[in-house]
Amino acid sequence: MVVGGLGEVDQKYNGKGIRVGIVHARWNKKIIDNLVLGAKNKLLEFGVVERDIIIESVPGAYELPLATVGMFKKHNVDVVIPIGCLIKGSTMHFEYICDSVSHALMDLQFKIGKPVIFGVLTCLTEEQAEARAGLIPGVMHNHGEDWGACAVEMVVKFGG
Numbered sequence: 001m002v003v004g005g006l007g008e009v010d011q012k013y014n015g016k017g018i019r020v021g022i023v024h025a026r027w028n029k030k031i032i033d034n035l036v037l038g039a040k041n042k043l044l045e046f047g048v049v050e051r052d053i054i055i056e057s058v059p060g061a062y063e064l065p066l067a068t069v070g071m072f073k074k075h076n077v078d079v080v081i082p083i084g085c086l087i088k089g090s091t092m093h094f095e096y097i098c099d100s101v102s103h104a105l106m107d108l109q110f111k112i113g114k115p116v117i118f119g120v121l122t123c124l125t126e127e128q129a130e131a132r133a134g135l136i137p138g139v140m141h142n143h144g145e146d147w148g149a150c151a152v153e154m155v156v157k158f159g160g
């Protein structure tokens with residue numbers, strides 16, 4: 001039994017032959033790096049081979065939707081995991097980026113017909129983000145692992 005995040009992955013799906021794109025923002029590097037590592041390690045655990053995991057970075061979460069399109073076009077992947085970390089500041093900037101990026105990533109799936117995993121943390125504090133990146137021992141877990149498992153399951157079950 002492989003336990004994912006809130007939901008449980010009821011089995012370890014076979015990721016052999018699946019090509020996965022990970023595109024990550026560069027804001028909040030410590031958190032992002034651990035999320036990416038968690039996703040990558042879970043993909044490898046599920047049998048995705050290293051050469052089929054393509055990783056690119058962009059300046060920030062706002063760039064993730066367009067970069068996701070680029071990953072599908074340029075790297076011929078079966079699924080993309082956009083990874084970002086938005087932390088609430090003193091202005092409305094956070095809300096606007098969270099709202100626009102989440103809607104854009106959701107809509108992309110229907111336009112492209114392939115899975116786009118929602119790997120963007122939208123946190124009110126840095127501590128919330130650290131906990132969800134598995135950086136606080138004993139508090140929550142690395143959500144990147146959930147996203148890796150989700151990516152394989154979605155391609156196995158619904159991939160073209």
Ligand SMILES: O=c1[nH]c(NC[C@H](O)[C@H](O)[C@H](O)CO)c([N+](=O)[O-])c(=O)[nH]1
Nearest residue numbers: 025027059060061062063084085086087
């Ligand atoms: O990835 C992030 N980008 C952020 N801003 C940059 C934005 O994503 C774009 O890169 C920038 O606006 C240029 O388009 C963030 N904040 O502003 O707080 C943030 O917390 N996380």
